Amino acid sequence: xxxxxxxxxxxxxxxxxxxxxxxxxxxxxxxxxxxxxxxxxxxxxxxxxxxxxxxxxxxxxxxxxxxxxxxxxxxxxxxxxxxxxxxxxxxxxxxxxxxxxxxxxxxxxxxxxxxxxxxxxxxxxxxxxxxxxxxxxxxxxxxxxxxxxxxxxxxxxxxxxxxxxxxxxxxxxxxxxxxxxxxxxxxxxxxxxxxxxxxxxxxxxxxxxxxxxxxxxxxxxxxxxxxxxxxxxxxxxxxxxxxxxxxxxxxxxxxxxxxxxxxxxxxxxxxxxxxxxxxxxxxxxxxxxxxxxxxxxxxxxxxxxxxxxxxxxxxxxxxxxxxxxxxxxxxxxxxxxxxxxxxxxxxxxxxxxxxxxxxxxxxxxxxxxxxxxxxxxxxxxxxxxxxxxxxxxxxxxxxxxxxxxxxxxxxxxxxxxxxxxxxxxxxxxxxxxxxxxxxxxxxxxxxxxxxxxxxxxxxxxxxxxxxxxxxxxxxxxxxxxxxxxxxxxxxxxxxxxxxxxxxxxxxxxxxxxxxxxxxxxxxxxxxxxxxxxxxxxxxxxxxxxxxxxxxxxxxxxxxxxxxxxxxxxxxxxxxxx
Ligand code: ATP
Numbered sequence: 001x002x003x004x005x006x007x008x009x010x011x012x013x014x015x016x017x018x019x020x021x022x023x024x025x026x027x028x029x030x031x032x033x034x035x036x037x038x039x040x041x042x043x044x045x046x047x048x049x050x051x052x053x054x055x056x057x058x059x060x061x062x063x064x065x066x067x068x069x070x071x072x073x074x075x076x077x078x079x080x081x082x083x084x085x086x087x088x089x090x091x092x093x094x095x096x097x098x099x100x101x102x103x104x105x106x107x108x109x110x111x112x113x114x115x116x117x118x119x120x121x122x123x124x125x126x127x128x129x130x131x132x133x134x135x136x137x138x139x140x141x142x143x144x145x146x147x148x149x150x151x152x153x154x155x156x157x158x159x160x161x162x163x164x165x166x167x168x169x170x171x172x173x174x175x176x177x178x179x180x181x182x183x184x185x186x187x188x189x190x191x192x193x194x195x196x197x198x199x200x201x202x203x204x205x206x207x208x209x210x211x212x213x214x215x216x217x218x219x220x221x222x223x224x225x226x227x228x229x230x231x232x233x234x235x236x237x238x239x240x241x242x243x244x245x246x247x248x249x250x251x252x253x254x255x256x257x258x259x260x261x262x263x264x265x266x267x268x269x270x271x272x273x274x275x276x277x278x279x280x281x282x283x284x285x286x287x288x289x290x291x292x293x294x295x296x297x298x299x300x301x302x303x304x305x306x307x308x309x310x311x312x313x314x315x316x317x318x319x320x321x322x323x324x325x326x327x328x329x330x331x332x333x334x335x336x337x338x339x340x341x342x343x344x345x346x347x348x349x350x351x352x353x354x355x356x357x358x359x360x361x362x363x364x365x366x367x368x369x370x371x372x373x374x375x376x377x378x379x380x381x382x383x384x385x386x387x388x389x390x391x392x393x394x395x396x397x398x399x400x401x402x403x404x405x406x407x408x409x410x411x412x413x414x415x416x417x418x419x420x421x422x423x424x425x426x427x428x429x430x431x432x433x434x435x436x437x438x439x440x441x442x443x444x445x446x447x448x449x450x451x452x453x454x455x456x457x458x459x460x461x462x463x464x465x466x467x468x469x470x471x472x473x474x475x476x477x478x479x480x481x482x483x484x485x486x487x488x489x490x491x492x493x494x495x496x497x498x499x500x501x502x503x504x505x506x507x508x509x510x511x512x513x514x515x516x517x518x519x520x521x522x523x524x525x526x527x528x529x530x531x532x533x534x535x536x537x538x539x540x541x542x543x544x545x546x547x548x549x550x551x552x553x554x555x556x557x558x559x560x561x562x563x564x565x566x567x568x569x570x571x572x573x574x575x576x577x
Contacts, residue, residue, distance in 0.1 A: 001037055003113040004106035004144040006044065011146060013048075013161045017497050019463060022163055026171035030200075038204040042197030043114040045168065050159030052118055054195040056221050056270045059121050061155045067133055068093050068152055074137035075148075076100040091493045093156060097140060098149035106144030113143060117154065160510060162498050164463040164558070165196060172200055182208055189214035191223045191410035192348065194270050215346035218259045218292050221266035222341055222348070223410030227399055227418040229429070229565075231572045233383040236400045236417050243400045244352060244374045245386045248418060249298035249336050250312045250396040252319060252554060256335075258284045258293045268554040276319060279328060280335050283368035290362065294342035297372065301331035309334065309394065319553065336372040337363075338399075341407055348407040352415075355407065376403075391421050412562075429569070430516045430548060432560045433457060434465055435487060436496070437505030441472070448480040450487070454505045455517060455545070457530055459563040465511045466530040466539070466563055467501045469519070474546030486551060487513065500529045511557040516549035517542065522570045530563050531570075540566050 009029045016022045026048070033041060046052055052059045063071075072083050072093065078100050086096040108116075116139050123132050136155070140148045153159045166183075169190060173182035182203075189199045189211050198220070202210050216222055230236050236243065253268040254277065263284045265274045274281055280299065288295075301315040302308060310331065318331055340359040341348055347355050356374065363369055377383035377400070387398045397420035405415035420429060433455035441451010452472035456465035475483060490509040495501065498511060525541030532539035540563075 001033060001044075001110050002106065003108050003110050003147050006047070006110050007144060007147040007150050010048065010150050010159075010161055013163060019167055023167050023170045023174060026163065026168060027174035030171060030175035037110075039201075040111055040114075041204055042201045044110060045197040045200050047110070047114065047154065048159075048161060048163060048168070049196070050154050050157060050161070052114070052121060054197065054220075056194060056266060056272055058272055061117075061121050061132075061157075063120075063132055063136070063155050065093060065156065067129065068136075068156060071133045071136040071140060072097050072100065072152070074133060075140035076102070091491070092153075092158075094149040094153040094158070097152045098145045101140065101145035101148045103145070105142060106147055108142055108147075113139070113147070113151065117151070120155070158510070160492075160496070162496070164498075165190065166463060168196055169199075172203055176203055176208070182211070185212045188212075188409075192216045192346075193220040194223050195220055216294065216342050216348060218257050218294060218342060219262075219264060221255055221257070221270040222294065222407075223270070224253065224255065224268060224296070225339075225408045225410075225416060226412035227416035228412055228414050229418050229420075229568075229572075231419070233377075233380040233387060233419065236383060236419060237377070237380045239414055239417065240400065240402045242376065242378050243383070243402055244356070245377045245383055245398050245400050246338055246372050246374050247336075247386075247390040247393065247395040248397045248399045248420065249300055249309075249372070251298045251300035251315045253296065254280060254299050254335055255294065255296045255341075256280065256284050258288055258291075260291055261285055269556045269559060271554075273319070276321070276324060277333060278324065279333055279368050283335070283366055287364045287366040287369045288362060289364060290343055292342065292344055293340070293362070295337050295359070295362075296339045296341065297335040297337035297369075299333045299335045302334055304329075304332055311394075333368065335369050337369060338372045339407060348409060351404045351406065352401050353403045387419060397421055412565075430518050431457065431468070431542065431566070432514050432552065432555060433468065433471075433517045434511045434557045434560045435509060435513050435515060436465055436467070436499045436501065436511050437508045438484075438487060439470070440506045448477060449484045450480050453515075453547075454501065454503060455515070455542075456499065456501075456511065456560070457563055457566055458558055458560045459500075459530075461563075462500075463498065465499045465557070465560075466532070467499075467503055467528045468530040468540060468566065469517065469528070469542040469545040470503070471517060471542075471545045471547055473544075474518075474548060479547075479550065482550075502527060502529060514552045514555040514557060514560050515547045516552060517545050518548045519543055519545040521573060522566060531567050540570060 012025045013022050090096055169183050169186045170180050173180050255266040257264045263281045267273045301310045340355050343358050375386045390398050400417045402415045408415050435453050436456050437454035438450045439452045452470050455469045455471050457468050459466050490512050492508050492510055495508055496510055519542035521543045523541050523543045524538040526538050528539040528541045530540045
């Protein structure tokens, strides 16, 4: 397939507004591939997501808008002024390239473009900047104008086709079997490897049976299991009966993959964070008795003198790319391991109880890795006791776990239930919101460029973002200035199709950044689309919302609180009042 033809598919997807439509277009694309092209379907999948490899492989082009600007000038022969003018009017370097490109031969195959982009991402050493600009200029001249638009957007990390992972999975199923019935099997495999390209590749090269039998691979992060919430010990016991109870540590989640001496650490949103936590990396080599393993835990900083665990605000200082040595001395980490997903074989299908049994014999003594203690609670009273102990020890609460539950990769359900102290009383639990726009504001605030933020939660069923609040408090002047700089990276001209909003902010943003928001309660409101089922019916809104965190780097936009969760919290609130 020519890249020119793939670009036409991208354009169709981009202008489709309904999920069904996007699924059908992608399925048609996959069906059109001949058998040789299907061998390299992974490249098409990655490109359609604006990537060259799954996100956890950290491929970066390292080309700023300034360099893209130069490459466009070189490719099109147009002046910097012309390009600047076009950018000011179109607001997108992809469209600028398309508009200024000549007729563009468009002879390159998808594979050739993929390989050239891979090459571009690997340039290093002296004169890299110049080489990158020249290399890209040549590529832009050789693809069609529409193709050039998408090449530029991919390099800038702004492809924005608006296709979510579930849409790709549905499309693969449709293309392979003419129905969506394969989606659960495909989804399961995807949750176990976080690599859509790999799943597509296995489906088309080995068939659905191989997908169904897919097992975890050390080195490919597993999409994390998540906890649902309830508001009391009684509710938990009513829901899951006798259960395991662990302290809920307030640090950051680490999924550690050990393959011989090679260790990789992945974060809550599957970023490779190995270089940030050298002590966990070396402890995994020393303390884990077996050769190959995948385990999960929560990392907490502790005071080296008192050996006491520290608060989240201190722990989070370890999430940085620089000064790692200094921070490691100031805030050494302990990792409280709470699950084992691979020990020579895939353990995700066996029960929590069995996984913990294997885990209990896995560790040598050491300073960094520790297994998180478990208590079996037979009654609400016993569960409440563990909860009180955890709070007294400075933990955030507890996580109750169903004894017979498999590890549900990528799922939030009642296999794990979190109970935090703050759940009793008013709405003290925070909501993770995605910022989709901002308002300039009036008076003093307008001088910072942002008065308030338009915030959404995620509707998993529709794969769209629904508004829930306009947030004007919580950010200091300094925060506002910093925020604006960061948010403006996501600025776009019009309402993104994945955002469902009745409100029009002054500036629209591609949904990406997540912030933690505190509110007094959830109310019904006609102006927000979260939970709005039909025209004229109210949605949900946050009452007195204020931000309590900067941008949460450990969460992707799809990891924001969901509409379903808001609806559950709303009904829990109802029970309390
Ligand atoms: P979530 O990760 O569920 O989207 P969140 O990031 O806001 O939400 P919480 O709701 O506070 O976090 O709780 C879930 C997180 O708690 C897990 O992702 C994990 O990092 C952490 N955690 C701490 N202790 C445990 C434990 N013993 N078992 C499982 N998870 C734990």
